[in-house]
Amino acid sequence: QSVLTQPPSVSAAPGQKVTISCSGSSSNIGNNYVSWYQQLPGTAPKVLIYDNNKRPSGIPDRFSGSKSGTSATLGITGLQTGDEADYYCGTWDSSLSAVVFGGGTKLTVL
Amino acid sequence: EVQLLESGGGLVQPGGSLRLSCAASGFTFSSYAMSWVRQAPGKGLEWVSAISGSGGSTYYADSGKGRFTISRDKSKNTLYLQMNSLRAEDTAVYYCTKAQSQLLLPFDYWGQGTLVTVSS
Numbered sequence: 001q002s003v004l005t006q007p008p009s010v011s012a013a014p015g016q017k018v019t020i021s022c023s024g025s026s027s028n029i030g031n032n033y034v035s036w037y038q039q040l041p042g043t044a045p046k047v048l049i050y051d052n053n054k055r056p057s058g059i060p061d062r063f064s065g066s067k068s069g070t071s072a073t074l075g076i077t078g079l080q081t082g083d084e085a086d087y088y089c090g091t092w093d094s095s096l097s098a099v100v101f102g103g104g105t106k107l108t109v110l
Numbered sequence: 111e112v113q114l115l116e117s118g119g120g121l122v123q124p125g126g127s128l129r130l131s132c133a134a135s136g137f138t139f140s141s142y143a144m145s146w147v148r149q150a151p152g153k154g155l156e157w158v159s160a161i162s163g164s165g166g167s168t169y170y171a172d173s174g175k176g177r178f179t180i181s182r183d184k185s186k187n188t189l190y191l192q193m194n195s196l197r198a199e200d201t202a203v204y205y206c207t208k209a210q211s212q213l214l215l216p217f218d219y220w221g222q223g224t225l226v227t228v229s230s
Contacts, residue, residue, distance in 0.1 A: 004183035099157035
């Protein structure tokens with residue numbers, strides 16, 4: 001059971017928009033920055049969003065992040081088949097003194 | 111170019127030990143926190159352990175406390191994870207990650223991973 005809760009899967013058609021939620025508590029998301037990671041099949045994860053809503057260089061602006069209270073959201077617009085991947089949210093948990101991840105969300109672009 | 115190259119994975123019997131290494135290059139090693147993150151077959155990401163840039167502070171997930179030890183060698187630009195009393199549930203791909211700063215998160219670079227299999 002993950003400390004952060006994500007939907008197991010989401011799907012949408014090419015060109016459409018999708019959002020992935022990440023729910024936590026005051027000890028993690030509520031008081032710490034959230035980052036999002038994309039894991040394409042058979043590869044290592046890579047960071048998509050950090051500090052709730054910042055994109056590293058090279059990440060297209062189709063990817064966005066937001067945070068409200070104890071929840072965070074990853075948004076992807078203009079879906080492409082190449083976006084099919086597993087997406088994970090992560091943050092620090094001050095009560096556990098540990099990095100925590102969500103269980104991951106599998107994105108299918110139909 | 112930042113590179114993280116893990117090694118040391120393999121097949122080990124339950125109760126055995128293994129030491130993972132991560133050779134880092136392309137950045138000032140001691141300026142950044144580092145972590146190990148693992149992924150069991152078909153499962154999600156699980157943070158294992160972290161260490162500050164200086165090596166003076168270490169952090170562990172409950173799953174590894176008392177069994178795993180993280181360390182780093184500045185002279186060799188190498189991160190280590192000593193794993194003792196291994197269990198079947200430790201079977202996973204272990205990724206070496208670099209933090210973006212002295213803070214533990216976010217992980218801005220990941221290695222390709224090394225597979226640890228605990229089985230008799």
